[in-house]
Amino acid sequence: MDNDEPLESETTEEAETQSTPHSSDEMLYCEAESAPAVDKGKPTRESSETDLEIEDTEKYFTTGQKELYMEACNLMGVVPVSYFILNMEESYMNLNHHGLGPHGTKAIAIALVSNTSLITLELADNSIMEEGILSLVEMLQENYYLQELNVSDNALGFEGAKIISEFLQKNSSSLVSLQLAGNCFKDQSAELLFQALSNNYRIKDIDFSHNEISDKGGEILGNMLALNVGLLTLDLSWNHLCGRAAVSLNYGLRSNVTLRTLDLSMNGCGNEGAAALGEVLKNNSSLAYLNLSNNDISNEGISKISRGLEFNECLRSLKLFLNPMTVEGALSLITSIRKNPRSKMEYLDISHVMVSEQFVRILDGVYNIHPQLDVIYKAIQGLSAKKSIFQSSNPMKLIQIYAEQNKIRVVDFFKSLTPTGLMKMPVGEFWKAMIMQNKIPLTRYQLRELIKRLKDNTGMVNFSDLEMMKP
Numbered sequence: 001m002d003n004d005e006p007l008e009s010e011t012t013e014e015a016e017t018q019s020t021p022h023s024s025d026e027m028l029y030c031e032a033e034s035a036p037a038v039d040k041g042k043p044t045r046e047s048s049e050t051d052l053e054i055e056d057t058e059k060y061f062t063t064g065q066k067e068l069y070m071e072a073c074n075l076m077g078v079v080p081v082s083y084f085i086l087n088m089e090e091s092y093m094n095l096n097h098h099g100l101g102p103h104g105t106k107a108i109a110i111a112l113v114s115n116t117s118l119i120t121l122e123l124a125d126n127s128i129m130e131e132g133i134l135s136l137v138e139m140l141q142e143n144y145y146l147q148e149l150n151v152s153d154n155a156l157g158f159e160g161a162k163i164i165s166e167f168l169q170k171n172s173s174s175l176v177s178l179q180l181a182g183n184c185f186k187d188q189s190a191e192l193l194f195q196a197l198s199n200n201y202r203i204k205d206i207d208f209s210h211n212e213i214s215d216k217g218g219e220i221l222g223n224m225l226a227l228n229v230g231l232l233t234l235d236l237s238w239n240h241l242c243g244r245a246a247v248s249l250n251y252g253l254r255s256n257v258t259l260r261t262l263d264l265s266m267n268g269c270g271n272e273g274a275a276a277l278g279e280v281l282k283n284n285s286s287l288a289y290l291n292l293s294n295n296d297i298s299n300e301g302i303s304k305i306s307r308g309l310e311f312n313e314c315l316r317s318l319k320l321f322l323n324p325m326t327v328e329g330a331l332s333l334i335t336s337i338r339k340n341p342r343s344k345m346e347y348l349d350i351s352h353v354m355v356s357e358q359f360v361r362i363l364d365g366v367y368n369i370h371p372q373l374d375v376i377y378k379a380i381q382g383l384s385a386k387k388s389i390f391q392s393s394n395p396m397k398l399i400q401i402y403a404e405q406n407k408i409r410v411v412d413f414f415k416s417l418t419p420t421g422l423m424k425m426p427v428g429e430f431w432k433a434m435i436m437q438n439k440i441p442l443t444r445y446q447l448r449e450l451i452k453r454l455k456d457n458t459g460m461v462n463f464s465d466l467e468m469m470k471p
Helices: 012-016 024-032 057-062 065-076 082-086 101-112 129-140 157-170 187-198 215-227 243-255 270-283 299-309 327-339 357-369 385-392 395-405 410-415 427-436 444-454
Strands: 092-094 120-122 148-150 177-179 205-207 233-235 261-263 289-291 317-319 347-355 374-380 424-426 460-462
Touching: 065 082, 065 101, 101 129, 129 157, 157 187, 187 215, 215 243, 243 270, 270 299, 299 327, 327 347, 327 357, 357 374, 374 444, 395 410, 395 444, 424 427, 427 444, 427 460, 444 460
Parallel strands: 092 120, 120 148, 148 177, 177 205, 205 233, 233 261, 261 289, 289 317, 317 347, 347 374
Antiparallel strands: 424 460
Protein backbone atom coordinates (compact mmCIF):
# COMPACT_ATOMS: atom_id res chain seq x y z
CA MET A 1 0.00 0.00 0.00
CA ASP A 2 2.79 2.48 -0.85
CA ASN A 3 2.39 5.94 -2.42
CA ASP A 4 -1.02 6.56 -0.92
CA GLU A 5 -2.14 9.86 -2.48
CA PRO A 6 -5.38 11.89 -2.64
CA LEU A 7 -7.72 10.54 -5.29
CA GLU A 8 -7.38 13.65 -7.44
CA SER A 9 -3.61 13.37 -7.72
CA GLU A 10 -3.49 11.60 -11.08
CA THR A 11 -4.25 13.42 -14.30
CA THR A 12 -6.83 12.38 -16.88
CA GLU A 13 -4.02 11.59 -19.32
CA GLU A 14 -2.46 9.15 -16.84
CA ALA A 15 -5.81 7.49 -16.31
CA GLU A 16 -6.24 6.91 -20.05
CA THR A 17 -2.99 4.96 -20.26
CA GLN A 18 -4.19 2.29 -17.82
CA SER A 19 -5.38 -1.02 -19.24
CA THR A 20 -8.62 -0.86 -17.17
CA PRO A 21 -9.81 2.79 -17.26
CA HIS A 22 -11.98 3.13 -14.16
CA SER A 23 -12.09 6.18 -11.94
CA SER A 24 -12.88 5.45 -8.30
CA ASP A 25 -16.36 6.88 -8.80
CA GLU A 26 -16.95 4.71 -11.88
CA MET A 27 -15.59 1.72 -9.99
CA LEU A 28 -18.14 2.17 -7.19
CA TYR A 29 -20.88 2.34 -9.79
CA CYS A 30 -19.59 -0.71 -11.62
CA GLU A 31 -19.49 -2.81 -8.47
CA ALA A 32 -23.11 -2.08 -7.72
CA GLU A 33 -24.65 -2.77 -11.11
CA SER A 34 -25.03 -5.80 -13.36
CA ALA A 35 -24.08 -3.83 -16.48
CA PRO A 36 -20.87 -2.02 -17.52
CA ALA A 37 -20.25 1.33 -15.88
CA VAL A 38 -21.64 4.42 -17.56
CA ASP A 39 -19.58 7.60 -17.74
CA LYS A 40 -21.63 10.21 -15.91
CA GLY A 41 -19.25 13.04 -16.59
CA LYS A 42 -18.03 13.30 -13.01
CA PRO A 43 -14.60 14.62 -12.15
CA THR A 44 -11.95 11.91 -12.36
CA ARG A 45 -10.45 11.13 -8.96
CA GLU A 46 -8.17 8.13 -9.24
CA SER A 47 -5.66 6.14 -7.25
CA SER A 48 -4.30 2.68 -7.94
CA GLU A 49 -4.93 1.76 -4.32
CA THR A 50 -8.60 2.72 -4.29
CA ASP A 51 -9.68 0.81 -7.41
CA LEU A 52 -10.87 -2.76 -6.90
CA GLU A 53 -8.58 -4.50 -9.34
CA ILE A 54 -10.41 -7.84 -9.46
CA GLU A 55 -9.04 -9.97 -12.27
CA ASP A 56 -12.11 -12.20 -12.62
CA THR A 57 -14.59 -9.84 -14.27
CA GLU A 58 -17.47 -12.32 -13.91
CA LYS A 59 -16.93 -12.31 -10.15
CA TYR A 60 -16.82 -8.54 -10.40
CA PHE A 61 -20.48 -8.39 -11.36
CA THR A 62 -21.89 -11.27 -9.33
CA THR A 63 -20.24 -10.79 -5.94
CA GLY A 64 -22.66 -10.24 -3.03
CA GLN A 65 -22.28 -7.33 -0.62
CA LYS A 66 -20.49 -9.40 2.01
CA GLU A 67 -18.05 -10.89 -0.46
CA LEU A 68 -17.55 -7.53 -2.11
CA TYR A 69 -16.72 -5.97 1.26
CA MET A 70 -14.26 -8.76 2.08
CA GLU A 71 -12.59 -8.32 -1.30
CA ALA A 72 -12.37 -4.56 -0.78
CA CYS A 73 -10.84 -5.05 2.69
CA ASN A 74 -8.28 -7.43 1.21
CA LEU A 75 -7.37 -4.95 -1.50
CA MET A 76 -7.15 -2.02 0.93
CA GLY A 77 -5.18 -4.04 3.47
CA VAL A 78 -7.63 -3.54 6.36
CA VAL A 79 -9.28 -5.92 8.80
CA PRO A 80 -13.01 -6.43 8.07
CA VAL A 81 -15.41 -5.07 10.68
CA SER A 82 -17.56 -7.96 11.90
CA TYR A 83 -20.32 -5.62 13.15
CA PHE A 84 -20.65 -4.18 9.65
CA ILE A 85 -20.91 -7.65 8.08
CA LEU A 86 -23.56 -8.78 10.58
CA ASN A 87 -25.73 -5.68 10.17
CA MET A 88 -25.60 -5.01 6.43
CA GLU A 89 -29.34 -5.55 6.07
CA GLU A 90 -30.33 -3.28 8.96
CA SER A 91 -31.64 0.28 8.51
CA TYR A 92 -29.31 1.69 11.20
CA MET A 93 -25.54 1.18 11.42
CA ASN A 94 -23.38 2.53 14.27
CA LEU A 95 -19.67 2.39 13.44
CA ASN A 96 -18.61 5.24 15.73
CA HIS A 97 -15.16 4.89 17.33
CA HIS A 98 -14.13 1.88 15.22
CA GLY A 99 -10.77 3.28 14.08
CA LEU A 100 -11.62 2.72 10.42
CA GLY A 101 -9.23 5.24 8.92
CA PRO A 102 -9.47 6.28 5.25
CA HIS A 103 -8.91 2.77 3.84
CA GLY A 104 -11.44 1.10 6.11
CA THR A 105 -13.95 3.79 5.19
CA LYS A 106 -13.25 3.21 1.49
CA ALA A 107 -13.97 -0.49 1.84
CA ILE A 108 -17.30 0.23 3.54
CA ALA A 109 -18.23 2.82 0.90
CA ILE A 110 -17.66 0.25 -1.85
CA ALA A 111 -19.94 -2.26 -0.14
CA LEU A 112 -22.67 0.33 0.41
CA VAL A 113 -23.00 1.44 -3.21
CA SER A 114 -25.57 -1.29 -3.88
CA ASN A 115 -27.06 -1.43 -0.37
CA THR A 116 -30.81 -0.76 -0.32
CA SER A 117 -31.62 -1.20 3.38
CA LEU A 118 -29.32 1.18 5.27
CA ILE A 119 -30.89 4.56 6.08
CA THR A 120 -28.68 5.88 8.91
CA LEU A 121 -24.88 5.52 9.04
CA GLU A 122 -22.82 6.63 12.06
CA LEU A 123 -19.08 7.11 11.40
CA ALA A 124 -18.04 9.57 14.12
CA ASP A 125 -14.47 9.51 15.47
CA ASN A 126 -12.88 7.26 12.85
CA SER A 127 -10.04 9.42 11.48
CA ILE A 128 -11.50 9.00 8.02
CA MET A 129 -9.46 11.92 6.62
CA GLU A 130 -9.85 13.53 3.20
CA GLU A 131 -9.70 10.23 1.31
CA GLY A 132 -12.42 8.70 3.46
CA ILE A 133 -14.89 11.56 3.06
CA LEU A 134 -14.26 11.53 -0.70
CA SER A 135 -15.13 7.83 -0.82
CA LEU A 136 -18.33 8.48 1.10
CA VAL A 137 -19.58 11.33 -1.09
CA GLU A 138 -18.88 9.28 -4.21
CA MET A 139 -20.90 6.44 -2.72
CA LEU A 140 -23.74 8.81 -1.83
CA GLN A 141 -24.10 9.85 -5.46
CA GLU A 142 -24.86 6.22 -6.38
CA ASN A 143 -26.75 5.03 -3.28
CA TYR A 144 -30.27 6.47 -3.27
CA TYR A 145 -31.36 4.92 0.04
CA LEU A 146 -28.98 6.36 2.65
CA GLN A 147 -30.58 9.43 4.23
CA GLU A 148 -28.63 10.22 7.42
CA LEU A 149 -24.84 10.40 7.80
CA ASN A 150 -22.76 11.24 10.88
CA VAL A 151 -19.08 12.03 10.21
CA SER A 152 -18.50 14.11 13.35
CA ASP A 153 -15.15 14.25 15.16
CA ASN A 154 -13.06 13.24 12.17
CA ALA A 155 -10.89 16.39 11.99
CA LEU A 156 -11.78 16.89 8.32
CA GLY A 157 -10.58 20.51 8.29
CA PHE A 158 -10.46 22.71 5.20
CA GLU A 159 -9.70 19.93 2.70
CA GLY A 160 -12.64 17.89 3.94
CA ALA A 161 -14.85 20.98 3.82
CA LYS A 162 -13.95 21.47 0.15
CA ILE A 163 -15.04 17.92 -0.73
CA ILE A 164 -18.28 18.21 1.24
CA SER A 165 -19.10 21.61 -0.27
CA GLU A 166 -18.65 20.24 -3.81
CA PHE A 167 -20.99 17.39 -2.90
CA LEU A 168 -23.63 19.72 -1.43
CA GLN A 169 -23.63 21.88 -4.55
CA LYS A 170 -24.65 18.92 -6.71
CA ASN A 171 -27.95 18.14 -4.94
CA SER A 172 -27.48 14.62 -6.31
CA SER A 173 -28.06 12.30 -3.34
CA SER A 174 -30.91 11.26 -1.06
CA LEU A 175 -29.12 12.54 2.05
CA VAL A 176 -31.33 14.71 4.26
CA SER A 177 -29.35 14.76 7.54
CA LEU A 178 -25.62 15.49 7.88
CA GLN A 179 -23.67 15.72 11.16
CA LEU A 180 -20.35 17.56 10.90
CA ALA A 181 -19.66 18.38 14.55
CA GLY A 182 -16.11 18.60 15.84
CA ASN A 183 -14.29 18.69 12.49
CA CYS A 184 -12.02 21.70 13.09
CA PHE A 185 -14.00 23.86 10.66
CA LYS A 186 -12.94 27.51 10.87
CA ASP A 187 -14.28 30.52 8.99
CA GLN A 188 -12.63 29.54 5.70
CA SER A 189 -14.31 26.12 5.82
CA ALA A 190 -17.60 27.64 6.97
CA GLU A 191 -17.59 30.01 4.01
CA LEU A 192 -17.37 27.09 1.56
CA LEU A 193 -20.00 25.02 3.35
CA PHE A 194 -22.49 27.85 3.84
CA GLN A 195 -22.17 28.96 0.21
CA ALA A 196 -22.83 25.38 -0.91
CA LEU A 197 -25.91 25.19 1.32
CA SER A 198 -27.30 28.40 -0.17
CA ASN A 199 -28.60 26.50 -3.19
CA ASN A 200 -29.00 23.06 -1.62
CA TYR A 201 -32.63 22.03 -1.21
CA ARG A 202 -32.17 18.40 -0.12
CA ILE A 203 -30.43 18.71 3.25
CA LYS A 204 -33.01 19.23 6.02
CA ASP A 205 -30.89 18.83 9.18
CA ILE A 206 -27.23 19.83 9.58
CA ASP A 207 -24.96 19.90 12.63
CA PHE A 208 -21.95 22.27 12.75
CA SER A 209 -21.56 22.17 16.54
CA HIS A 210 -18.19 22.01 18.35
CA ASN A 211 -16.29 23.72 15.53
CA GLU A 212 -14.39 27.03 15.39
CA ILE A 213 -16.73 29.21 13.35
CA SER A 214 -16.60 32.88 14.37
CA ASP A 215 -18.25 36.11 13.25
CA LYS A 216 -16.66 36.13 9.78
CA GLY A 217 -18.23 32.77 9.02
CA GLY A 218 -21.42 33.96 10.68
CA GLU A 219 -21.78 36.75 8.14
CA ILE A 220 -21.86 34.18 5.32
CA LEU A 221 -24.35 32.19 7.40
CA GLY A 222 -26.86 35.03 7.18
CA ASN A 223 -26.61 35.08 3.39
CA MET A 224 -27.10 31.31 3.27
CA LEU A 225 -30.25 31.39 5.39
CA ALA A 226 -31.70 34.13 3.20
CA LEU A 227 -31.35 31.89 0.12
CA ASN A 228 -31.80 28.35 1.45
CA VAL A 229 -35.22 26.79 0.91
CA GLY A 230 -34.79 23.35 2.47
CA LEU A 231 -33.08 23.51 5.85
CA LEU A 232 -35.28 22.69 8.87
CA THR A 233 -32.70 22.22 11.66
CA LEU A 234 -29.37 24.03 12.15
CA ASP A 235 -27.05 23.32 15.09
CA LEU A 236 -24.29 25.91 15.63
CA SER A 237 -23.73 25.30 19.34
CA TRP A 238 -20.22 25.39 20.83
CA ASN A 239 -18.71 27.72 18.21
CA HIS A 240 -17.26 31.24 18.49
CA LEU A 241 -20.23 33.23 17.20
CA CYS A 242 -20.70 36.67 18.77
CA GLY A 243 -22.88 39.72 18.25
CA ARG A 244 -21.95 40.37 14.61
CA ALA A 245 -22.94 36.85 13.65
CA ALA A 246 -26.32 37.24 15.33
CA VAL A 247 -26.90 40.49 13.43
CA SER A 248 -26.21 38.60 10.19
CA LEU A 249 -28.64 35.92 11.33
CA ASN A 250 -31.25 38.65 11.69
CA TYR A 251 -30.84 39.45 8.01
CA GLY A 252 -31.03 35.80 6.96
CA LEU A 253 -33.96 34.80 9.14
CA ARG A 254 -36.07 37.72 7.95
CA SER A 255 -36.17 36.08 4.53
CA ASN A 256 -36.03 32.42 5.57
CA VAL A 257 -39.38 30.62 5.68
CA THR A 258 -38.35 27.01 6.39
CA LEU A 259 -35.94 26.84 9.36
CA ARG A 260 -37.74 25.48 12.45
CA THR A 261 -34.92 24.67 14.89
CA LEU A 262 -31.86 26.84 15.61
CA ASP A 263 -29.30 25.98 18.31
CA LEU A 264 -26.89 28.81 19.16
CA SER A 265 -26.08 27.65 22.69
CA MET A 266 -22.55 27.95 24.10
CA ASN A 267 -21.56 30.90 21.90
CA GLY A 268 -21.12 34.59 22.77
CA CYS A 269 -24.01 36.43 21.12
CA GLY A 270 -24.36 38.81 24.10
CA ASN A 271 -26.87 41.64 24.35
CA GLU A 272 -26.11 42.84 20.81
CA GLY A 273 -27.02 39.45 19.41
CA ALA A 274 -30.06 39.21 21.68
CA ALA A 275 -31.34 42.53 20.32
CA ALA A 276 -30.97 41.26 16.75
CA LEU A 277 -32.73 37.99 17.55
CA GLY A 278 -35.49 39.92 19.31
CA GLU A 279 -36.15 41.70 16.02
CA VAL A 280 -36.18 38.31 14.26
CA LEU A 281 -38.87 37.03 16.64
CA LYS A 282 -41.15 39.94 15.79
CA ASN A 283 -41.50 38.90 12.16
CA ASN A 284 -40.25 35.34 11.64
CA SER A 285 -43.03 32.89 10.80
CA SER A 286 -41.22 29.52 10.86
CA LEU A 287 -38.79 29.28 13.80
CA ALA A 288 -40.29 27.05 16.49
CA TYR A 289 -37.29 26.01 18.63
CA LEU A 290 -34.53 28.41 19.66
CA ASN A 291 -31.67 27.61 22.06
CA LEU A 292 -29.69 30.60 23.34
CA SER A 293 -28.27 28.97 26.47
CA ASN A 294 -24.96 30.35 27.79
CA ASN A 295 -24.61 33.35 25.45
CA ASP A 296 -23.72 36.07 27.97
CA ILE A 297 -27.18 37.66 27.70
CA SER A 298 -28.10 39.86 30.68
CA ASN A 299 -31.44 41.44 31.61
CA GLU A 300 -30.80 44.13 28.99
CA GLY A 301 -30.69 41.56 26.18
CA ILE A 302 -33.53 39.54 27.71
CA SER A 303 -35.76 42.62 27.51
CA LYS A 304 -35.12 42.76 23.73
CA ILE A 305 -36.03 39.11 23.34
CA SER A 306 -39.13 39.69 25.46
CA ARG A 307 -40.19 42.48 23.12
CA GLY A 308 -40.02 40.04 20.22
CA LEU A 309 -42.14 37.49 22.11
CA GLU A 310 -44.95 40.03 22.35
CA PHE A 311 -45.48 39.72 18.59
CA ASN A 312 -44.26 36.19 17.80
CA GLU A 313 -46.87 33.61 16.74
CA CYS A 314 -44.74 30.54 15.97
CA LEU A 315 -42.00 30.00 18.59
CA ARG A 316 -42.75 27.01 20.85
CA SER A 317 -39.52 26.49 22.81
CA LEU A 318 -36.96 29.00 24.08
CA LYS A 319 -33.93 27.95 26.13
CA LEU A 320 -32.03 30.65 28.02
CA PHE A 321 -30.20 28.49 30.55
CA LEU A 322 -26.93 29.83 32.05
CA ASN A 323 -27.31 33.43 30.90
CA PRO A 324 -26.54 36.16 33.50
CA MET A 325 -30.18 37.13 33.99
CA THR A 326 -32.16 37.58 37.21
CA VAL A 327 -35.78 37.31 38.24
CA GLU A 328 -36.39 40.75 36.65
CA GLY A 329 -35.47 39.32 33.26
CA ALA A 330 -37.62 36.27 33.93
CA LEU A 331 -40.58 38.53 34.71
CA SER A 332 -40.18 40.41 31.45
CA LEU A 333 -40.30 37.11 29.53
CA ILE A 334 -43.52 35.76 31.05
CA THR A 335 -45.16 39.18 30.96
CA SER A 336 -44.49 39.37 27.22
CA ILE A 337 -46.06 35.94 26.69
CA ARG A 338 -49.10 37.05 28.71
CA LYS A 339 -49.52 40.11 26.48
CA ASN A 340 -49.55 37.96 23.33
CA PRO A 341 -52.85 36.05 22.97
CA ARG A 342 -51.52 34.33 19.85
CA SER A 343 -48.35 33.02 21.48
CA LYS A 344 -47.60 29.33 20.83
CA MET A 345 -44.96 29.09 23.56
CA GLU A 346 -44.87 25.67 25.22
CA TYR A 347 -41.47 25.57 26.92
CA LEU A 348 -39.31 28.27 28.52
CA ASP A 349 -36.04 27.15 30.13
CA ILE A 350 -34.65 29.56 32.74
CA SER A 351 -33.68 26.70 35.04
CA HIS A 352 -30.74 28.57 36.59
CA VAL A 353 -32.87 31.48 37.88
CA MET A 354 -34.12 31.73 41.47
CA VAL A 355 -37.58 33.26 41.24
CA SER A 356 -39.79 35.02 43.77
CA GLU A 357 -43.30 34.25 45.02
CA GLN A 358 -44.47 37.31 43.05
CA PHE A 359 -43.08 35.69 39.90
CA VAL A 360 -44.99 32.46 40.66
CA ARG A 361 -48.26 34.36 41.19
CA ILE A 362 -47.86 36.15 37.85
CA LEU A 363 -46.89 32.89 36.18
CA ASP A 364 -50.07 31.22 37.43
CA GLY A 365 -52.03 33.98 35.67
CA VAL A 366 -50.03 33.34 32.47
CA TYR A 367 -50.82 29.63 32.74
CA ASN A 368 -54.54 30.45 32.79
CA ILE A 369 -54.18 32.25 29.45
CA HIS A 370 -51.67 29.81 27.94
CA PRO A 371 -52.27 26.37 29.52
CA GLN A 372 -49.83 24.75 27.07
CA LEU A 373 -46.89 26.70 28.59
CA ASP A 374 -44.30 25.15 30.91
CA VAL A 375 -41.66 27.39 32.52
CA ILE A 376 -38.65 25.68 34.11
CA TYR A 377 -36.96 27.73 36.85
CA LYS A 378 -34.47 26.76 39.57
CA ALA A 379 -36.48 27.31 42.74
CA ILE A 380 -38.64 29.78 44.64
CA GLN A 381 -36.78 31.93 47.13
CA GLY A 382 -37.75 30.98 50.70
CA LEU A 383 -39.86 27.93 49.72
CA SER A 384 -39.60 25.31 52.44
CA ALA A 385 -38.81 21.68 51.61
CA LYS A 386 -42.17 20.56 53.07
CA LYS A 387 -44.08 22.54 50.44
CA SER A 388 -42.49 20.54 47.63
CA ILE A 389 -42.89 17.03 49.07
CA PHE A 390 -46.23 16.53 47.34
CA GLN A 391 -44.49 16.77 43.98
CA SER A 392 -42.71 13.45 44.48
CA SER A 393 -45.80 11.26 43.95
CA ASN A 394 -45.40 8.92 40.99
CA PRO A 395 -47.69 10.33 38.25
CA MET A 396 -48.10 6.97 36.51
CA LYS A 397 -49.13 5.38 39.80
CA LEU A 398 -51.82 8.04 40.23
CA ILE A 399 -53.13 7.30 36.74
CA GLN A 400 -53.14 3.56 37.47
CA ILE A 401 -55.18 4.13 40.64
CA TYR A 402 -57.69 6.20 38.67
CA ALA A 403 -57.93 3.49 35.99
CA GLU A 404 -58.54 0.77 38.59
CA GLN A 405 -61.20 2.81 40.35
CA ASN A 406 -63.04 3.42 37.08
CA LYS A 407 -62.45 -0.11 35.70
CA ILE A 408 -60.70 1.06 32.53
CA ARG A 409 -57.27 0.44 31.04
CA VAL A 410 -54.51 3.00 31.53
CA VAL A 411 -54.12 3.33 27.77
CA ASP A 412 -57.83 4.16 27.46
CA PHE A 413 -57.35 7.15 29.72
CA PHE A 414 -54.56 8.48 27.49
CA LYS A 415 -56.48 7.78 24.29
CA SER A 416 -59.37 9.82 25.69
CA LEU A 417 -57.09 12.88 25.56
CA THR A 418 -56.80 12.73 21.76
CA PRO A 419 -59.69 13.80 19.51
CA THR A 420 -59.33 10.71 17.32
CA GLY A 421 -58.12 8.21 19.92
CA LEU A 422 -54.64 7.93 18.40
CA MET A 423 -51.69 6.39 20.24
CA LYS A 424 -49.38 9.42 19.79
CA MET A 425 -49.54 13.13 20.54
CA PRO A 426 -47.15 16.07 20.19
CA VAL A 427 -45.72 17.04 23.57
CA GLY A 428 -47.36 20.47 23.53
CA GLU A 429 -50.82 19.06 22.80
CA PHE A 430 -50.40 16.37 25.47
CA TRP A 431 -49.31 18.95 28.02
CA LYS A 432 -52.31 21.17 27.29
CA ALA A 433 -54.74 18.23 27.39
CA MET A 434 -53.40 17.03 30.75
CA ILE A 435 -53.56 20.52 32.24
CA MET A 436 -57.14 21.01 31.02
CA GLN A 437 -58.47 17.61 32.22
CA ASN A 438 -59.78 17.42 35.78
CA LYS A 439 -59.89 13.65 36.36
CA ILE A 440 -56.32 13.32 37.65
CA PRO A 441 -54.83 16.60 38.93
CA LEU A 442 -51.06 16.58 38.44
CA THR A 443 -48.51 19.25 39.27
CA ARG A 444 -46.30 20.53 36.49
CA TYR A 445 -43.39 18.69 38.07
CA GLN A 446 -45.31 15.40 37.90
CA LEU A 447 -46.40 16.10 34.34
CA ARG A 448 -42.79 16.66 33.26
CA GLU A 449 -41.86 13.28 34.77
CA LEU A 450 -44.75 11.63 32.96
CA ILE A 451 -43.67 13.11 29.61
CA LYS A 452 -40.11 11.86 30.18
CA ARG A 453 -41.48 8.35 30.55
CA LEU A 454 -43.81 8.46 27.57
CA LYS A 455 -41.79 10.48 25.02
CA ASP A 456 -40.32 8.38 22.20
CA ASN A 457 -37.25 9.09 20.05
CA THR A 458 -39.31 11.13 17.58
CA GLY A 459 -40.26 13.62 20.31
CA MET A 460 -43.88 12.47 20.45
CA VAL A 461 -45.75 11.26 23.54
CA ASN A 462 -46.42 7.61 22.71
CA PHE A 463 -49.01 5.46 24.53
CA SER A 464 -48.53 2.27 22.50
CA ASP A 465 -46.30 0.59 25.11
CA LEU A 466 -49.18 0.86 27.59
CA GLU A 467 -51.51 -1.20 25.38
CA MET A 468 -50.50 -4.46 27.09
CA MET A 469 -50.63 -3.06 30.65
CA LYS A 470 -53.18 -5.07 32.59
CA PRO A 471 -55.95 -3.29 34.58
